[in-house]
Amino acid sequence: MGLLRYTLWRLVQSIPVLIGIITITFFLANQIPGDPVEIMLGPSPAQEQVEAIQARYGLDRPAHERYLTYLSGVASGDLGQSIYYDRPVLEMILLRLPVTLYLTVSAFMFAIATAIPLGVISAKRRNKPADHVSRIVSLVGVSTPSFWIGLMLIIVFAFYLGWFPARGLPLPWEAPADIRGAETQLQVIRTSLHHLAMPMVALGTLQMAQITRIERSSMVESLQGEYVKLARAYGVPESTIVRKHAFQVAQLPVITIIGLGLSTALGGAVLTETVFEIQGMGRLIITAINNQDYELIMGTTFMFGVAFVVGVIITDVAYAYIDPRVAYGDE
Amino acid sequence: MSEPLLSVDNLKTQFFTEDGTVRAVDGISFDVYEGEIVGLVGESGAGKSVATSSILRLVDSPGEIVGGEITFKGETIFGLEEGDDGEPRPRDDMLSEKEMRRRIRGREIAIIFQDPMESLNPVFTVGGQLREFIEINRDLSGEEAEEEAIDMLREVGIPAPESRYDEYPHQFSGGMRQRVLIAMALACQPDLIIADEPTTALDVTVEGQILEMVTELQEKYDTSFIWVTHDMSVVAEICDRVNVMYLGEIIEHAEVDDLFYETKHPYTQALLDSMPRPDKTVHELDPIKGVMPEAIDPPSGCRFHSRCPHAREVCREVHPEQRDLADEGEPTHSAACVMYDAFEVGYEESRPIETEATGGFSAGLTETGDGE
Numbered sequence: 001m002g003l004l005r006y007t008l009w010r011l012v013q014s015i016p017v018l019i020g021i022i023t024i025t026f027f028l029a030n031q032i033p034g035d036p037v038e039i040m041l042g043p044s045p046a047q048e049q050v051e052a053i054q055a056r057y058g059l060d061r062p063a064h065e066r067y068l069t070y071l072s073g074v075a076s077g078d079l080g081q082s083i084y085y086d087r088p089v090l091e092m093i094l095l096r097l098p099v100t101l102y103l104t105v106s107a108f109m110f111a112i113a114t115a116i117p118l119g120v121i122s123a124k125r126r127n128k129p130a131d132h133v134s135r136i137v138s139l140v141g142v143s144t145p146s147f148w149i150g151l152m153l154i155i156v157f158a159f160y161l162g163w164f165p166a167r168g169l170p171l172p173w174e175a176p177a178d179i180r181g182a183e184t185q186l187q188v189i190r191t192s193l194h195h196l197a198m199p200m201v202a203l204g205t206l207q208m209a210q211i212t213r214i215e216r217s218s219m220v221e222s223l224q225g226e227y228v229k230l231a232r233a234y235g236v237p238e239s240t241i242v243r244k245h246a247f248q249v250a251q252l253p254v255i256t257i258i259g260l261g262l263s264t265a266l267g268g269a270v271l272t273e274t275v276f277e278i279q280g281m282g283r284l285i286i287t288a289i290n291n292q293d294y295e296l297i298m299g300t301t302f303m304f305g306v307a308f309v310v311g312v313i314i315t316d317v318a319y320a321y322i323d324p325r326v327a328y329g330d331e
Numbered sequence: 332m333s334e335p336l337l338s339v340d341n342l343k344t345q346f347f348t349e350d351g352t353v354r355a356v357d358g359i360s361f362d363v364y365e366g367e368i369v370g371l372v373g374e375s376g377a378g379k380s381v382a383t384s385s386i387l388r389l390v391d392s393p394g395e396i397v398g399g400e401i402t403f404k405g406e407t408i409f410g411l412e413e414g415d416d417g418e419p420r421p422r423d424d425m426l427s428e429k430e431m432r433r434r435i436r437g438r439e440i441a442i443i444f445q446d447p448m449e450s451l452n453p454v455f456t457v458g459g460q461l462r463e464f465i466e467i468n469r470d471l472s473g474e475e476a477e478e479e480a481i482d483m484l485r486e487v488g489i490p491a492p493e494s495r496y497d498e499y500p501h502q503f504s505g506g507m508r509q510r511v512l513i514a515m516a517l518a519c520q521p522d523l524i525i526a527d528e529p530t531t532a533l534d535v536t537v538e539g540q541i542l543e544m545v546t547e548l549q550e551k552y553d554t555s556f557i558w559v560t561h562d563m564s565v566v567a568e569i570c571d572r573v574n575v576m577y578l579g580e581i582i583e584h585a586e587v588d589d590l591f592y593e594t595k596h597p598y599t600q601a602l603l604d605s606m607p608r609p610d611k612t613v614h615e616l617d618p619i620k621g622v623m624p625e626a627i628d629p630p631s632g633c634r635f636h637s638r639c640p641h642a643r644e645v646c647r648e649v650h651p652e653q654r655d656l657a658d659e660g661e662p663t664h665s666a667a668c669v670m671y672d673a674f675e676v677g678y679e680e681s682r683p684i685e686t687e688a689t690g691g692f693s694a695g696l697t698e699t700g701d702g703e
Contacts, residue, residue, distance in 0.1 A: 226449035230512075233387055233444075234437035234464045234519065248454045323454060324499040 021305035080295035089299035100280035107204035119215025141209025150202035150275035169278040222250035259315025263308040335362035342399035355381040357579035368556040373576035437468040441516035445528040447508035451500035458496030468519040483518040506537035578634045585664040595666035621687035640688040643681035
């Protein structure tokens with residue numbers, strides 16, 4: 001049962017990383033020129049008003065004191081109070097996070113589901129037409145920014161063809177009453193998927209392209225391995241060799257790319273959400289920065305940090321699960 | 332002896348590269364009879380491994396078998412005939428790719444590769460890999476195959492095979508992995524095992540153990556072997572008959588004792604002289620001069636003439652085919668060298684030429700080492 005211990009150990013190891021993220025974010029956010037109180041109250045506010053607000057959000061205390069307060073708050077699950085929304089930061093995050101996760105996870109599933117077959121076929125038919133097509137597609141995908149793809153999709157499929165809606169992203173589990181034109185839960189799910197299609201493709205294309213490229217090169221290498229020659233020499237059918245012998249070895253670098261891609265995808269989600277006017281974490285972080293909402297900036301950045309760390313841990317654990325050579329660190 | 336188990340006749344395998352055609356195997360012929368170990372010896376690049384992958388019809392692109400015939404137990408592994416358009420085409424009796432896969436590879440002819448570190452799949456257990464090959468090639472159920480796999484691991488000297496069955500290749504040492512590969516070959520119960528430099532990557536003590544084990548198991552299972560190596564000491568230890576390859580051709584063939592005690596071809600002699608022995612110091616070792624030329628553009632005449640201490644004018648002009656040089660009633664001992672009277676091309680009258688092995692400083696050294 002090394003795997004469970006390994007996972008727990010990796011979780012413990014991530015604590016200093018998270019503290020680091022909080023520390024850096026805290027001091028950087030406080031260095032941003034400008035004053036949230038000024039943004040809140042408009043130009044030339046009354047001195048008493050300023051002092052009242054400062055006292056309310058603890059802005060009158062020195063930075064190191066606020067830092068320690070914030071740190072102990074985070075430890076007990078309190079991410080502070082948003083100045084702009086005047087609501088707890090955690091509440092805002094929990095409101096927006098599901099939308100972003102829904103978008104990101106779908107984009108990843110789209111990317112993996114298309115990239116892996118594409119990469120494998122490409123490697124199997126190396127230097128043949130199918131390979132060239134897949135390589136061009138992935139090259140274009142890697143070099144095209146997600147927001148541009150989003151805009152193009154909107155122009156073609158929303159504006160000219162009118163096949164997909166260009167704005168918003170309702171969640172599939174929202175109540176039918178909250179969604180216009182939906183009466184049953186099934187209709188909510190349909191509406192949700194309908195809205196999801198374009199942002200998912202816009203966000204997932206980069207991941208798809210990257211995974212395809214890695215999958216291809218990794219499979220090409222694996223198919224030339226001695227163990228593949230051995231399997232051939234023992235009469236193993238070619239399809240089994242590709243699906244089993246070569247495939248499993250080839251997935252190790254692919255997993256790394258998928259895990260690290262999670263952070264890229266979250267970054268991409270900020271842009272995609274802006275293009276498609278989706279009320280997710282991306283929009284939240286932009287609002288926070290625009291309004292110098294310290295606590296909200298820290299809270300959202302911290303959540304992105306957590307997502308990144310979780311991505312890395314999932315990668316490590318998946319790696320250890322697939323590759324028996326990765327030691328669990330218990331010997 | 333009766334019919335040979337495997338018969339290779341004038342096999343030619345070429346690689347079509349951008350720089351030209353590489354004639355990696357250029358018309359080799361040899362037989363393997365039941366229960367014997369036949370050596371295939373030569374330097375790196377002589378075409379030994381290409382020859383063995385040709386036997387399984389597993390030559391990687393851009394390589395291709397372009398001529399000759401391979402017969403195994405009366406079945407045609409490879410054979411061409413002239414088609415209606417005058418171009419060679421596969422004969423009707425040549426086994427299809429599917430038949431090769433289902434009936435020959437693993438089941439009838441198994442192979443042990445050179446590099447035990449790379450040959451096992453790192454993400455599957457040793458036992459699982461062994462079991463898969465047994466299942467495919469012996470029509471056993473999963474459970475029977477597992478039992479057989481454990482027995483076989485024990486047979487090749489792996490301690491506690493029941494627990495090691497579930498371990499991964501990286502938990503095995505190089506020697507242990509090579510034992511696993513040997514177990515794979517034997518477990519499929521083939522009639523012929525091709526061992527492609529199986530001990531080259533191992534240290535000498537492990538090599539000795541493996542050779543001893545193979546000799547024992549070979550007698551027990553009565554399997555024939557083609558033993559590919561560049562190491563003459565391995566040949567002496569294990570082989571019954573030996574084929575010496577140079578640049579895609581077999582240049583000498585003899586029973587193992589004859590090869591060592593009545594060496595005919597200067598290349599074989601050179602290989603033997605370059606072998607470290609306890610009765611020779613490093614300074615007395617006589618390495619082969621020069622490097623093997625590229626198979627893409629082999630020298631004219633005898634391919635070895637550019638490195639041969641006995642080269643004469645005629646060697647550059649005449650390309651010798653192998654001829655039997657043994658006395659009547661003796662087992663075959665053939666060599667491809669015009670030095671011998673049987674070739675009747677006027678070697679004695681021909682003018683000696685300067686080669687990498689004769690010219691300048693090295694000339695004196697080679698003269699003393701040669702007994703003629």
